[in-house]
Amino acid sequence: MEDLSFIPDIPSGPLDEYRNSASFNWKRLKLSLEGDIDLLKLKYKIWQTLENDPLFAHSHVMLTTDEEKRITQLQLKRINQYKFLTNETFRSNYSKKTRALMTINEAVNSLNPSVSVKMAIGIYLVSNALLSLGTVRHLKFYEATILNREILASIALTEIAHGSDAKLMRTTATYDPATKQFVIHTPDFEAAKCWVGNLGKTCTHSLLFAQLITPDGTNHGLHGFLVPVRDPATLEVYPGLIIGDMGEKIGVHGIDNGFIMFNHYRIPRENLLNRTADVTEDGVYESSFSDPSRILGAALENLSAGRVGIMQESCHSIASAVTIAVRYAASRRQFGERNREIPLIEYELHQWRLFGYVAAAVVFRLYIESFTNVYLKIVEKSNSGQRVDNLSEAVGEIHAMVSCSKPALTWTVLEAAQQCREACGGHGFLKCARLGDIRSNHEPTVTYEGDNNVLSQQAGNWLLRQYEAAVMGNEIDSPLGTITFLKDYATISKDVFTCKETSHLKTAQFITDTYKWLICWLLKQTHEKYEKEMAKGLSKFQAKIKSQVYRWKTLTRVYAEYLAIVFSVQSIAKKEKELQPVLYKLFYLYGLWSLDKHLVELYQGGYGVGDGLAKLLRDAVLELCGELKGEMVSVVDALAPTDFVLNSVLGKSDGNLYQNLQTAIFSNPDTFGRATWWRDAISRTPAKL
């Protein structure tokens, strides 16, 4: 057994009772959820290093947005200096290096999401894109960004009037053979690049996506350019650019999101990222792809690492949220009998409100851990230029998986944060409970890197293609095997609910089989609706619009849940024996709690009739809540970061709820004392009553 003494012990206290009832060792579960002891050690090293650095001390009061930006930038610089990514890891293979980078990102994200987002965009994603879109001539930028940390960059894609529809973007990069430069231009404010993280105040370079136009006037579609925007020595904006900060936001206040307008701004020809296409000195466009939209696809695909990163961060956000709520539920007593008040966690309604999200936190973590490994292997192969069987099909499948999983995960985590806040009642409304910040910092993930509603439609496109192939008896393009079961489409569709007791439902078999039935049924519904609308004479575009609600949208959600289920159950089977009972219970709870949301479709499609299905499924969910009650405090111990990182007055591991609350409230500098503006506050005719 590995030595886990690097994980700090939890102090004895009021939560002991709920810890002693756990069937497993929480440190073993923690390691198991992380999947790699070196990465777990790296996380703790980062957390402990930052805890000892006063620059990372938590503020008791809300800072101005400008101050938040300043602190975030300083923290980013300091993290760069700590060199958590060692030169040795940097020189190791792609997967190992990337996992280390991802782990650093996750660890920082739990502490201050603004820092991790600035870092993820400005260092990891940009360098990743330079590597895969650029060529040897961009290597100096790559090294300056990720290895030497001399450059903080940004990625400029979205425009004021065009977010999701990248094809219609209007920023142009016109090649001028006379000077061998690209001339970048923004026609008007609506075409200003916007929401660009790091651009508002700090970055010196921007990876810009603009329409490439050759001297003959041909538009070759969006291409990537590396554009210097500020003098690195003074941070002054270069002439020809208008750069501004987007202003106050709902969350992630430390990120300086900016906008930029180009006024015939010139950059060297070499700053075109020319891996997939180039413009000769004379202005001739040369591409290794024939179709401009495929070039765009290839360019944007490289940014999907961002979506994987979002899912990892989401796993950390939900872990923090449920930790706070479960620890609070185990220490807060309210109502009872014979003057003995009982903790909130004893209430079935409270269990039901929270435990599904705890289960989701565990299942998501297992899913994303496995999925990331698969993903990195595919990218590695794709980047290496190796000939690999089915590579493009695998890329398609991965893209579909990411496109539906990022929405499903980020939405679930947003709901979880909200439910956890509500479950902590009024005290949960304190800023120092941290649930508000977890929520508002997580909030943009449902929009950025592909709006959830728009992004998930892409998974639907892929699923429908596979369905059509299956129905026609053709081969299904699913090298990862996530949808190969469609070949048994006809058999699966005949399945009906036959369980007679809850134990039949609490099985991986029942859960996966029911999901397979659901996917088949939803594919049929979606496909039929689409065909029906086409038959009415609608265009493909219009027919798709009319097939989203209750069909396409539900289908992609169900597929995402199915992926989490299949990947996590495979992962659990490989875990150590001691952990399997609790992991399977959490898995069953997640599976049945998720299926509960699709009961209508199960009834509508005739999978179940009458009382039995809903009753047994819901009884099983409540049974699992009861069975897991004694495990949950230790489960969240395994999910939680350190107390310093968690930074919640309600979620401290010692469980001394009211002492912690008193300390927090009493140490706030504004708690006591008369307001400085008391003269303005008094009534003009004060009544001594």
Next chain:
Amino acid sequence: MEDLSFIPDIPSGPLDEYRNSASFNWKRLKLSLEGDIDLLKLKYKIWQTLENDPLFAHSHVMLTTDEEKRITQLQLKRINQYKFLTNETFRSNYSKKTRALMTINEAVNSLNPSVSVKMAIGIYLVSNALLSLGTVRHLKFYEATILNREILASIALTEIAHGSDAKLMRTTATYDPATKQFVIHTPDFEAAKCWVGNLGKTCTHSLLFAQLITPDGTNHGLHGFLVPVRDPATLEVYPGLIIGDMGEKIGVHGIDNGFIMFNHYRIPRENLLNRTADVTEDGVYESSFSDPSRILGAALENLSAGRVGIMQESCHSIASAVTIAVRYAASRRQFGERNREIPLIEYELHQWRLFGYVAAAVVFRLYIESFTNVYLKIVEKSNSGQRVDNLSEAVGEIHAMVSCSKPALTWTVLEAAQQCREACGGHGFLKCARLGDIRSNHEPTVTYEGDNNVLSQQAGNWLLRQYEAAVMGNEIDSPLGTITFLKDYATISKDVFTCKETSHLKTAQFITDTYKWLICWLLKQTHEKYEKEMAKGLSKFQAKIKSQVYRWKTLTRVYAEYLAIVFSVQSIAKKEKELQPVLYKLFYLYGLWSLDKHLVELYQGGYGVGDGLAKLLRDAVLELCGELKGEMVSVVDALAPTDFVLNSVLGKSDGNLYQNLQTAIFSNPDTFGRATWWRDAISRTPAKL
């Protein structure tokens, strides 16, 4: 026809197309939703007055919390000075006066919720409680609070360790006959009164609920006391008190929520609010009630005006949120065919995401407008001491209605604010879009004045009593008639779904009948489950705990939706003919969209079988979305406050989305220019690349 020229016209612009398609005049609808032209005029008077007062100008940047508190207090004082409540209205009858106060509260809430909450608690609720709990000796406080605005007070009930369970509160008020004083004491921090609005920095008096103990040592339960806490001339805290501010919160930053600990703090005997019970000078307790828990009930009931106020404010919050999202949806274009981009509102998925909430905004408004009138009549009768038939039964029914409606409304509005933010994409994440603030300021309503999950259980208690009476053939105590249909319990329960086309579902009959079936079925399920748990030997307390999920909780939610449906449809029937078509469509949409969430129960209970029910219901929802598309911009015009009050860059009535965005972003003082901390931001080895 009334002259509505006091409502400013809307400028012509990009939204004209969607306005011209409306079947009605939006000003007529606005008046109809308000219900009273004088109250509507009062609202506009307030909005226009405050718009012209620089103290109410919106800030472009986030203020510090201390500054938010200062501005809020100044705004409150200024509103007091404006005397929107005229002496004439103050002297008129209870209902008229209260409706005017409520209207002022709503109008201010739309602009700055912190001000309206401070005012609602510190002036309206306190004076209301003084009137109903106190006697003639408290009249001077009453007048100083509401008439002369010399006192700003607070209400201290919740303790650090006891929120929902008021009975176990530990702050004591022990009578000392020697000095004829009550000695108020807080045993420890866990018993500190907390979350008390206005207490942190500003109030001079607090309406305290404490356990009244007589010299013989008897605890007579919670009673109300008026306690001076700060010197009105200096705002210094009196000796014997520890008062502090709760610190930073998630929202409503302008409210100074505070806590207080009493150290044998003495107040005159006369400060006991003695309408229902008194202590003689010698220390003998004299009550007009025999049961201490009934005294508590009577005392707390007086605070339920707060819940009605929350529902009214919620109606305004959802109105603002959907206005912003619908106007954005009509002006923002994304994707399309043949290079013609179409507005988001043309997408069925977008309609479906938003229109249910627009319908809810209208239905809630109609419901709460009618309900408030009923409520005020009952309170008026109750306060007057008139003998009225069934008064106590009516009070019980009203309490049940409020207890389930406050949760249902506040949760729906919270979801609406979130959905509206997401529907505005990245730009919705801007603070100046205001959706974030609407959401975080609304957020505490699901917790305060009775945590939604706990509060709604009280409605369940009442419903189950009526159900038991109905089943036993006894009389149902429902003087307002909301649940008298239970007498036909047996017939209703046999009802099944027989509709063959969507037009059958788009009727008030179908919607109300289906809700009646649902309520009957859920009552049966809840009752059976409860009895089954009791039969197992569980206590009543334990049996209730085991009957919440999927039963009690769903039941109270369904009852709340049913109330909104019944009250609003009665209201629509009385509206002018021109408005009825659009109002009925909105009503059908709300009804069917709400029933969609209970399809599982309809299937589980055998009301529907197979494809038909879900398919027809969902088809009807989508049809209604399509039918309402051309009405929606005008519907939100009728719901919206003025542009100044709405204060959203995305929701301005002129529809000039991108110009408004540019103005907002460009006028933010921090948009342009290098950060003052640029020296800290640069890399130590800046790379000129």
